[in-house]
Amino acid sequence: MIQDQVLFIDGEAIVIDKPAGLPVDRPRDGSLSLENHLGNLTFGFQRWPTPVHRLDRDTSGCLLLARNPKAHARFQQAFEAGQVTKRYLAVIDGIPDAPSGMIDLPLVKVSSAERGWRMTGRPDGKSARTRWRMLASRDGRAFIAFYPETGRTHQIRVHSAEGLGFPITGDPVYGVANGRTMMLHAAQLTVPRPGKPDVHAEAPTPDAFRALGFAGGSGDDGD
Template sequence: MIVDNIEARLLYRDALVLVIDKPAGLPVHPGPGGGETLVQHLDALRFGLPRRPEAAHRLDRDTSGCLALGRHARALARLGALFAGGRADKTYWALVEGGPREEEGEVALALARRSDDPRSWWMRTDPAGDPALTRWRRLGRDPLTGAAWLALTPVTGRTHQLRVHCAAMGWPILGDAIYGTAPRHGGPGLQLHARALALPLYPRRPPVAVEAPAPGHMLAGLRACGLADRPA
């Protein structure tokens, strides 16, 4: 199993929301291929409530890090409004091939599905697609390989947005077997981590701010890019 103790991955808890550190490789919902999913573990996170919590937003199977769970229907509705309205601030860490020379910038490229098949989640850049905006900042670089460590902020929330935008700029995310150069099997795993989440849930309080620690499968690459000089 990928997860032995889901409670050990709990980063934040209050009456409305839980935030967990989802491990890479664990899909949130069941798929046609079967196998372990996050849903199988959610009963352990009831903490006295009659229903298990549910994911309030998407996080790809191969992406690790902060995932918000609504603890009941009203909480899910409130969280859903935050994410749909772009008021939930998300920051991802990514290790990319090559990477930009500049310190920071943004990618504004519209996205559309590659296929008309509704079961397909693969995306492509397309001027006629849905507007998509990603802001990025370079945090470090590996002097030996040239790989870069980026902080990515998706202003919009399109499917696979960060992966497609990075690939379109010529610096695909390491370990990306769909949009990058990684092998389909036996690769290092997608080097993308949902590092931080800020949720303005309460009118008279600061946003709920949560950070997920650097994941094990990215540690070597992050350290090569200078993680030792920054908090993990």
């Protein structure tokens, strides 16, 4: 039940651990999305909470919902101003040469009849920056913490595939799915609030990561 996935709640905000496979926006085919669950996340309020940002359908982890329009506007401003701290965990199909670094790769949306739309790195794209740190490696794969400093569509997925040279394991667009869950997880979210405690949540590492031998990743690993 979605109400069992709540990581943080107060009068302004709810953070849930969104399951992989659940889209935030309603799909065109009308299948289930987060919208179908919002009525179960009121917790005594009449108003349904609304998502402040997006996670891809196949990405699990911390998703912020606002409990009233004023809070929604303030949270959106914090995202747009780059004040929100986000930490993602991923397993990638390869092992980088360096232990950490910064990917500075502008992104642009492209489309074709054969492959549909996707994002790619291009000098004339929108600025996109992601810090990363390798946490562990085994069996030809690496366990990576990503710290996006901007919030472009598919940013971490493209930065992994094109910036590091290795796609995220199970990525159906930028890598090879092979029937596997995409190994990208929004592990930590911190949203500052002037005069109030931060909205802060950490989502536990999914079992799919543990199945590949990567079970850690809690806390902040720094730069």
